[in-house]
Amino acid sequence: MDSLRIRGGTPLEGELRPGGSKNATLPILAATLLSSGLVDIRNVPEVRDVTLMLELLDTLGAEIETNGNGRVSINTSEVHKLVAPYDLVRKMRASFLVLGPLLARFGRVEVSLPGGCAIGSRPVDQHLKALRKLGATIDLAQGYVTARCSDRLQGADIEFDVVTVGGTQNVMMAATLADGTTRMKNAAKEPEVVELADCLRSMGALISGDGTDCITVIGQQQLHSGGCTVSADRIEVGTFLAAAAATHGRIRIVDSDPLVLETVLETFRKFGTTINIDGSTIELSASHCELKATDIVTDVYPGIPTDLQAQFLALNCVSSGSSRVIETVFENRFMHVQELVRLGANASLESPTIAVIQGVHELRGATVMATDLRASSSLVIGALVAEGISEINRIYHLDRGYERIEEKLQLLGADVERVSAH
Ligand code: UD1
Numbered sequence: 001m002d003s004l005r006i007r008g009g010t011p012l013e014g015e016l017r018p019g020g021s022k023n024a025t026l027p028i029l030a031a032t033l034l035s036s037g038l039v040d041i042r043n044v045p046e047v048r049d050v051t052l053m054l055e056l057l058d059t060l061g062a063e064i065e066t067n068g069n070g071r072v073s074i075n076t077s078e079v080h081k082l083v084a085p086y087d088l089v090r091k092m093r094a095s096f097l098v099l100g101p102l103l104a105r106f107g108r109v110e111v112s113l114p115g116g117c118a119i120g121s122r123p124v125d126q127h128l129k130a131l132r133k134l135g136a137t138i139d140l141a142q143g144y145v146t147a148r149c150s151d152r153l154q155g156a157d158i159e160f161d162v163v164t165v166g167g168t169q170n171v172m173m174a175a176t177l178a179d180g181t182t183r184m185k186n187a188a189k190e191p192e193v194v195e196l197a198d199c200l201r202s203m204g205a206l207i208s209g210d211g212t213d214c215i216t217v218i219g220q221q222q223l224h225s226g227g228c229t230v231s232a233d234r235i236e237v238g239t240f241l242a243a244a245a246a247t248h249g250r251i252r253i254v255d256s257d258p259l260v261l262e263t264v265l266e267t268f269r270k271f272g273t274t275i276n277i278d279g280s281t282i283e284l285s286a287s288h289c290e291l292k293a294t295d296i297v298t299d300v301y302p303g304i305p306t307d308l309q310a311q312f313l314a315l316n317c318v319s320s321g322s323s324r325v326i327e328t329v330f331e332n333r334f335m336h337v338q339e340l341v342r343l344g345a346n347a348s349l350e351s352p353t354i355a356v357i358q359g360v361h362e363l364r365g366a367t368v369m370a371t372d373l374r375a376s377s378s379l380v381i382g383a384l385v386a387e388g389i390s391e392i393n394r395i396y397h398l399d400r401g402y403e404r405i406e407e408k409l410q411l412l413g414a415d416v417e418r419v420s421a422h
Contacts, residue, residue, distance in 0.1 A: 003393045004406060007415040008365060008386040011249035011287065014412045018237050018256055019045040019403040020070060020230035023307075024195040026094040027169040028228060029053045031196060032062065032074040033101035034176060035203050037225030044072045044230055048400045052092045056084060060098070079106075086112040086143060092400075096124055097166060099147060100174035103136055108148045113140070122330070126167040130158045134171070134178055155180030155219050163300045165190050168215070172197065176205040178219035187215045190301040191260045195231060202226035232256040235307045236402060237282070238264050239377045242311035244412070245273045245286045246318050246381050251412065253282045263302050267312065270294045271319060293321035293359050298329050310336045310378035317345035318385050319359040327353045336375035339368040343382040343390065365390040370397040377402065384414055391419075 020043035030053070032039040044050060044066075054064055054072070061079040066072050082102055089095045089112040102109035114124060124145075128138050131147060135154040139146045155178045160167060168188040173196070175182035187193070189211055197210035203226030206218040237256045244251035245268060258265060258277045265275050265282065271294050273286040293316050298306040306329035316323045317340055327333050334355050337347050343366050346358040365388030370376030376398040383390035392398075395418075398405055409416045 001393065001421050002395050003391050003419045003421070004380065004383075004395050004398070005417050005419050006380065006383040006390050006392065008363070008384050008388065008390065010384075010413050010415055011247045012240075012244040012251055012384070012409070012412040012414060013249050015252045015254060016240050016408060016412065017254050018232040018240070019047075021045070021192065021195070021233040022047050022049055022401045023235070024192045025050055025230050026053050027097050027173070027192065027196045028199045028230065029057060029074070030097035030101055031173050031200055031203070032057065033060070033076050033079065033098060034105055034173060034200070035223045035226060036077055037203075038073055038075050039203065039225065040071070040073045040227035042227070042229040043070050045070070045233065045403045047403050048396065049092050049094065052088060053095060056088045056095050056098065059085070059088070060102075082106055082109045084109075084111040089114055093122060094166065096127065097170055097173070099127065099145065100131065100170035103131065103147045103149060104153055104174040104177035107151070108146075110144050110146045113143050113145055124167075126160050126162060126164045127170045130160070130167065130171040131174060133158050134174060134182065152219070153178035155182040155217070157183045157185070159185040160187065163188050165192060168193050169196050172207065172210075172215060172217055173200065175217035175219060176200055176207070176223060178217075180219055182217045182219070184215045185213065187213050188300065189213055191231070191234065195228070199226060199228040202228055234260050235305065235374070237261060238305070238308040239311050239402070240408070241268055241282070241284050242308070242315050243381045243384055243409075244284050245271060245291065246315050246385050248286045248289070249412070250285045250287050251283070255280050256282060258282050263304055264308060267294060267296070267304060271315060291315065291319035291359075293319040293323035293357065295323050296325045298327050300329065306330055306333065307374050309333060310374045311381055313337070313347070313355060313357065314340060314378040314381040316357040316359060317347055317382065318363065322356065322358045324350070325355045325357065335371040336378045339371070339375070339379055340382050342366045342368050343386050345382065362387055364388060367391045367393065370394045373397050373401045380405070380409075384409070
């Protein structure tokens with residue numbers, strides 16, 4: 001297993017062009033299963049989760065062409081296998097997103113239940129409840145969800161009990177081929193839902209209200225060829241901003257979308273850093289500022305994303321004063337706290353969803369272990385600040401969602417190398 005060796009203490013300085021959004025790409029890849037034509041997707045990031053989703057589509061019988069330059073063309077007209085096996089779904093929860101499209105297009109599907117994961121139980125009850133309302137018969141047996149419908153799904157009114165990004169996406173995709181109109185209330189407003197809707201519209205879907213909590217989908221007989229360009233990864237942008245802030249550096253991020261990061265950028269200002277926005281460029285400077293500890297409460301969009309909670313927590317570890325970080329989206333997402341303590345942070349858990357942090361003046365290099373994707377990036381931030389050498393093990397978690405992270409950090413002046421295990 002690869003690890004990252006980081007010698008901390010160098011401020012990050014320079015320019016970064018973020019990769020395509022992983023969380024936008026995964027549902028769009030699943031949506032190709034709805035089209036009877038060719039779907040052309042650009043700016044697809046080369047990260048492990050995307051490779052896994054392509055592997056799943058390949059297993060189902062899709063024809064996939066990649067040009068190595070972030071462009072992927074997918075033709076699902078030959079899809080014949082309607083099973084998403086345990087081995088793939090267990091590695092990546094987002095593979096559950098093939099459920100809605102396969103059911104809507106082929107009338108039956110078997111998808112392994114995702115099961116528990118490192119950041120909480122993450123059930124799929126909302127996906128299943130909504131698909132039942134659309135007329136699906138759903139059985140759970142031997143760890144698999146088997147869903148069927150006679151002829152087509154039927155449009156229906158759906159109200160989610162909790163805001164779920166994946167649930168909203170799964171149901172929105174299913175509804176595009178249903179008979180009649182589906183109205184979803186308490187839908188997720190995340191930009192990745194809007195991006196999926198944009199791509200579905202390019203394929204002929206009739207969707208409105210995406211970006212609000214009430215989405216309407218008018219079902220079509222079939223969807224045709226389409227395509228889209230994936231936007232910049234807002235979580236990657238937030239991660240590099242946090243790394244630049246923590247190291248008292250200065251970074252310019254180009255070709256991103258500051259509008260979807262408004263709350264995040266405002267939070268960096270509260271930490272005392274200077275943020276300037278010019279079109280699609282974001283500049284953060286923390287060269288001469290004293291970082292001020294800042295309370296963080298994660299929330300659904302447009303709040304502070306739970307996927308940036310660990311990075312802001314790491315920033316609080318090296319800011320002046322005390323802070324609390326409250327996680328409201330997942331119930332068990334603080335595994336990085338103990339690892340940051342190994343680097344010398346003064347942080348502890350007040351409850352499973354509340355961390356308290358007292359900022360310290362310095363961190364010291366140590367060997368730490370990545371536990372999940374975003375937790376891993378908080379360890380990278382800690383290690384970039386720490387005096388001496390840190391080794392971050394199990395970085396396959398990082399590779400799930402960050403494209404060539406060590407190369408990007410090196411370009412910003414960090415002393416970092418990937419150590420491959422033999
Ligand atoms: C997506 C993102 C993930 C992000 C999360 C929240 C992708 C591929 N992943 O995950 O990075 O952290 O949104 O922004 O885009 N829940 C239920 N029942 C359900 C579904 C969800 O109770 O049927 C709960 C979950 O346990 C969690 C909350 O709802 O507490 C939010 O989960 P959800 O929005 O569904 O997350 P994902 O779509 O899995």
